[in-house]
Amino acid sequence: MVSQLSQAALRDQRSQFHPFTAITDLMAEGPTVMESGSGIHVRDVDGREYIDGMAGLWCVNLGYGRREITEAIARQSERLSFFHTFNGMSSDVVAECAEALLQRAPVPMSRVFFGASGSDANETQLKLVWYYNNLRGKPEKKKIIARWNAYHGSGVATASLTGLPGMHTLFDLPKGPILHVSAPYYYRKAPEGMTERAFSQQLAQELEDLIEREGADTIAAFFAEAVMGAGGLIPPPEGYFEAICPILKKHDILLVADEVVSGFGRLGTYWGSQTYGYEPDLITSAKGVTSGYFPMSVCYISPKVWDVIESEAGKAGLFGHGYTYSAHPVGAAAALAALKLIDELKVVDNVADVGPYMLQALRDRLGQHAHVGDIRGKGLMLGIELVHDRGTKEALPMANRTGRQVLKAAANRGLITRALGDTLVFAPPLVITRADADAIVDRFGAAVEDVLPG
Ligand SMILES: Cc1ncc(COP(=O)(O)O)c(C=O)c1O
Known part of the structure; x- marks a missing residue:
């Protein structure tokens, strides 16, 4: 986003293969290179300051430069910089962290399993679901249902669960026994005039029909984010989980709640499942658990699944799964500091307010704009979908890359957002104030008008 590339940008451009980046854009424009962060702000190597409206990648929930976390990391690095958890080993800080995490579960949970990313955690969940059904003598019950527009990660299995064709084509995915049902995308997918509740019923019927077609005895689990994030910022329509969950229960299908983004307060409750009132069998979390200060993921395992695993343990022998960095002690120290701050700063209450x-501020500022089709979200997961025509919902021409243009205009005004096609999204640090929210909305409103006057 700078005409003259800095040394750091040149170095990066010549040497780094960037994730989720269009190589042609990177080669033409160079990267934006950050060097420091404080509170909700980050600063690039050219000295420009931005409000980080995305908390990094929906993860720096407590903001940048939190001494309580950086000092906990430094202390633990000196005390015990690494130890593993294979073969029954552990470390004191990991034990404390596991207990603290269980205490914060939305429903009683039996164990937590640690990893280093949301992708590896969903990979663990997938394997656990298969392991569980093998152990309880249901080896045919293996298919997994996920949804179009879902994002569950970037590995072979988790990108297969993900319902974004851009992550499938050219990678020969999806692979494995994975089925997709429609996204609960009310704005785009509900028939004209249908209520949210009726749309939820329609989606529930589609799920039930699929289960009956495939045979419930072949279906093991349903993966779902509370609010879809990377697939377009899509909150569920009213009554969605209420309609889906009894069907899963009836057919003995596990519900895996992917709370990688929604966990630890982002929706204004500690967990997304609490916002929408459902009870997961397995929960995947990451990101906010350390506020992005250390790579860590946490899989929660309910008594229903754990009891089978424990009771069949003699038969199964060694549990043959895990990562070198499962339960990293430095990550555990970071998580303990972050969990304490979430409580002390009353972060969840802040999200419920801000x-x-x-x-509302986004709706007041942009709700009548000719090219703003929908403004939606929950807690601090908000999206603005730009369209060519508000009345017909006709999309903007893809070739214009309008979302990207607005993202750049926002950056020029000192604001980081993210463009998911022509839906611009915000997931700022959860510690923002109402005044910070006003500043984001002011800058964003101006950026939209820079690109799409009137
Ligand atoms: C809902 C959800 N699940 C899983 C992941 C994958 O996490 P990671 O990028 O840490 O592998 C993400 C990442 O954004 C996510 O949003």
Whole structure:
């Protein structure tokens, strides 16, 4: 986003293969290179300051430069910089962290399993689901249902669960026994005039029909984010989980709640499942658990699954799964510091206040704009979908890359957002104030008008 590339940008451009980046854009424009962060702000190597409206990648929930976390990391690095958890080994800080995490579960959970990323955690969940059904004598019950527009990670299995064709084509995915049902995308997919509740019923019927077609005895689990994130910022329509969950229960299908983004307060409750009132059998979390200060993921395992694993353990022998960095002691120290701050700063209450305030402020500022089709979200997960025509919902021409243009205009005004096609999204640090939300909305409103006047 700078005409003259800095040394750091040149170095990066010549040497780094970037994830989720269009190589042609990177070669033409160079990367934006950050050097420091404080609170909700980051600063690039050219000295420009931005409000980070995305908390990094929906993860720096407590903001940058939190001494309590950086000092906990430094202390633990000196005390015990690494130890593993294979073969029954552990470390004191990991034991404390596991207990603290269980205490914060939305429903009683039996164990936590650690990893280093949301992708590896969903990979663990997938394997656990298969392991569980093998152990309880249901080896045919293996298919997994996920949804179009879902994002569950970037590995072979998790990108297969992900319902984004751009992550499938050219990678020969999806692979494995994975089925997709429609996204609960009310704005785009509900028939004209249908209520949210009726749309939820329609989606539930589609799920039930699929289960009956495939045979419930072949279906093991349903993966779902509370609010879809990377697939377009899609909150569920009213009554969605209420309609889906009894079907899963009836057919003995596990519900895996992917709370990688929604966990630890982002929706204004500690967990996304609490916002929408459902009870997961397995929960995947990452990101906010350390506020992005250390790579860590956490799989929660309910008594229903754990009891089978424990009771069949003699038969199964060694549990043959895990990562070198499962339960890293430095990550555990970072998580303990972050969990304490979430409580002390009353972060969840703050989201419950500032989230709806920011949604309303976006609607007040842009709700009547000719090219703003939908402004939606929950807590501090907010999206603005740009369209060519508000009335017909006709999309903007893809070739214009309008979302990307607005993202750049916002950056020029000192604001980081993210463009998911022509839906611009915000997931700022959960510690933002109402005044910060106003600043984001002001800068964003101006950026939209820079690109799409009137
Ligand atoms: C809902 C969800 N699940 C899983 C992942 C994968 O996490 P990671 O990028 O840490 O592998 C993400 C990442 O954004 C996510 O949003």
